[in-house]
Amino acid sequence: MSRFGTLFDFPKKLAALAEIEKEMAAPTFWDDPEAAKQTVQRLKAAKAIVEPVRKVVTDSDDLAAMLELLAEADDSEVRAELDGGLSALTKDVSHVELLTMLSGPNDARDCYFNIQAGTGGADACDWAQMLLRLYLRFFERNGFSVEELALKDGEEAGIQSCSLLVKGPYAFGSLSCEIGVHRLVRISPFSAQGKRETSFASVDVQPELEDIEIEIDWDQDVREDTYRASGKGGQHVNKTSSAVRLTHLATGLAAQCQNERSQHKNRGTARKMLMGRLFQAEQAKRDSELAKVYSEKGQIGWGNSIRSYFLYPEQRVKDARTAHTTSDTQGVLDGDIQAFIDAELRRRTAERHK
DSSP, X not given: OHHHHHHHTHHXXXXXXXXXXXXXXXXXXXXXXHHHHHHHHHHHHHHHHHHHHHHHHHHHHHHHHHHHHHHHSOOHHHHHHHHHHHHHHHHHHHHHHHHHTOOSTTTTSOEEEEEEEOSSHHHHXXXXXXXXXXXXXXXXXXXXXXXXXXEEEOSSSSXXXXXXXXXXXXXXXXXXXXXXXXXXXXXXXXXXXOOEEEXXXXXXXXXXXXXXXXXXOTTTTEEEEEEOOOSSSHHHHHHSOOEEEEEETTTOOEEEEXXXXXXXXXXXXXXXXXXHHHHHHHHHHHOHHHHHHHHHHOSSXXXXXXXXXXXXXXXXXXXXXXXXXXXXXXXXXXXXXXXXXXXXXXXXXXXXXX
């Protein structure tokens, strides 16, 4: 416990969890639904740290008791249970160690998650849709909730872009590891000659910043465009100019939302997304590592990919930052990317401690 206590300041985490639970037990807790919702998010973030550590400590005690039993009398069933328990404990300890790497000021926050098709025409749009499916599977595996904010279909196939709001413990910290250009190499399903094609799509992530104010003159500093939403949403959404796109004139950063029937609600969500992007841009100026991540993202095309997905001629996925590689391409396309995220978290931690 002393090791994790030092890494997490575990007594403070326990005290914070107890305080949140006491606050939620008050009879007036749900009188302010918005404040209550934020408190529930704080509870989830606290439990995401406390419960894994508690489990490691409890399981360690149980395994120590098994060792004592074996010392008194060897038993094949107890030994088999001990071996299985040690294997599970090793994985749990590794998970807790990774949680210690999610210590940034915004890592515990929910986030805006964006995919943009790049170089490659219909193949790129199809690849962007494949990435969307990949990440939706990953969100499901991790118990994250997802809200679609905007989606633009490709002209021939797939999607040109999409924006999602992803909610869950340490969503931003985990998904920030996916920021960058993703490269796909395969036989194109859109080529009559069966040619090999290389397609690109980018992933961008910003923390949801409910409690951080950024000074913006919305009338002078930002251009607002309204348009009819595309894709799903029903007759009203598609036939009225309820979708909103905001562009920060000084930086060119933009955000858009189209999922609500109300233009007012879409504007509010787009403003929060834009503030998140502006905040992250400011952080990048002060944080050399984050600045490096964004400079590496660069143009959505050749020479800037963080990860390559090879479906032809060989089957493998390789991360350019960590060199982590797997031949289980189908598993990755079905959302099994935790190993890539873990490797990037370890790389970032090693970089910080150089």
